[in-house]
Amino acid sequence: QVQLLQSGPGLVKPSQTLSLTCAISGDSVSDNDVSWDWIRQSPSRGLEWLGRTYYRSRWFYDYAESVRNRMTISPDTSRNNLLLELISVTPEDTALYYCVRGYSHGMDVWGQGTAVTVSS
Amino acid sequence: IVMTQSPLSLPVTPGEPASISCRSSQSLLHSNGYNFLSWYLQKPGQSPQLLIYLGSNRASGVPDRFSGSGSGTDFTLKISRVVAEDVGVYYCMQVLQIPFTFGPGTKVDIK
Numbered sequence: 001q002v003q004l005l006q007s008g009p010g011l012v013k014p015s016q017t018l019s020l021t022c023a024i025s026g027d028s029v030s031d032n033d034v035s036w037d038w039i040r041q042s043p044s045r046g047l048e049w050l051g052r053t054y055y056r057s058r059w060f061y062d063y064a065e066s067v068r069n070r071m072t073i074s075p076d077t078s079r080n081n082l083l084l085e086l087i088s089v090t091p092e093d094t095a096l097y098y099c100v101r102g103y104s105h106g107m108d109v110w111g112q113g114t115a116v117t118v119s120s
Numbered sequence: 121i122v123m124t125q126s127p128l129s130l131p132v133t134p135g136e137p138a139s140i141s142c143r144s145s146q147s148l149l150h151s152n153g154y155n156f157l158s159w160y161l162q163k164p165g166q167s168p169q170l171l172i173y174l175g176s177n178r179a180s181g182v183p184d185r186f187s188g189s190g191s192g193t194d195f196t197l198k199i200s201r202v203v204a205e206d207v208g209v210y211y212c213m214q215v216l217q218i219p220f221t222f223g224p225g226t227k228v229d230i231k
Contacts, residue, residue: 037220047168047211047222064219098167105215106158106173108180113167 002026004082004099004111011117018089018118020109022082022099029075029082030055035102036082038073041113042095052102053082090120121146122213123223132206138199140226142212147192148175156216158164159188159197162206162225171210173199204230 008020013074022036022074035054041047051063053073063071074083082099099111122145132138148155155175170179172188175195185200191222199206209225 046224047213047220049213051221062218063121066219102215104173104177104178105154105156106170107160107168107213108173109209110169110172 002101002109004101004109006097006099006111006114008097008114010115011119012089012093013120014090014118015088018084018086018093018116020084020097020099020114020116022084024080024082026057027101030077030079032056033103036073036075037080037100037102037107038071038084039100039107040095041098045095048095051085054102072087082098091118121148121221122216122217123212123215123221125210125223125226126210128226129222130226130228131231132199132202132228133231134204135201138202138206138213138228140197140210140224140228142195142197142230144193144195144214146217148214149192149194150215150216154197155191157188157190157195158213158215159186160173160211160213161206162211163205170210202228202230 002080003025005023012018037052038050071085072085096113100107101109124143127140148157157175159172162168176188187198209227211225212223
């Protein structure tokens with residue numbers, strides 16, 4: 001049974017960096033058949049796909065244009081974790097962030113979500 | 121790709137059928153013959169859960185009262201007989217083109 005356990009701060013100051021960790025159990029971050037995605041949800045923007053990484057003999061990365069210049073998704077193979085880093089945050093980055101597994105073109109496993117508020 | 125849904129609110133009667141429509145601004149039909157469209161249910165206070173993938177395939181553990189149909193730009197999620205646990209917000213999502221995008225959601229509640 002695949003489980004995703006998210007951790008990270010709930011409050012980040014404007015212009016600082018948001019860092020979230022997703023601990024993967026029951027699967028490998030290097031699994032050749034899946035992707036590991038980050039999705040966020042806010043009242044103003046609804047569900048917004050942010051980006052993904054996946055391993056197919058080498059690592060691939062895709063990002064939404066809205067966060068491309070500020071976001072980095074990283075696999076941590078030693079700990080079997082997925083990491084998200086978002087720099088220069090603003091109040092518009094306030095949202096519930098989800099770590100998600102993509103499989104067979106569906107997002108089949110979701111983390112519990114991490115509520116992040118950007119405020120001074 | 122812009123995703124739209126209708127209705128945005130759907131009061132339902134237990135035991136009765138329900139239907140949600142999803143439309144995409146571009147065709148989601150891949151050259152492999154599959155539609156890259158999935159459906160999710162977000163129950164109150166929970167993370168979204170996958171119901172349907174590739175347009176019409178039920179995810180593991182999803183009751184057979186849920187079905188997905190459609191092709192190209194027009195898709196439908198049907199619940200054959202609604203039960204109380206089906207309340208929540210239903211979303212469609214396209215996974216054909218980066219960035220993947222979601223519909224605005226359809227809130228289903230009991231009349």
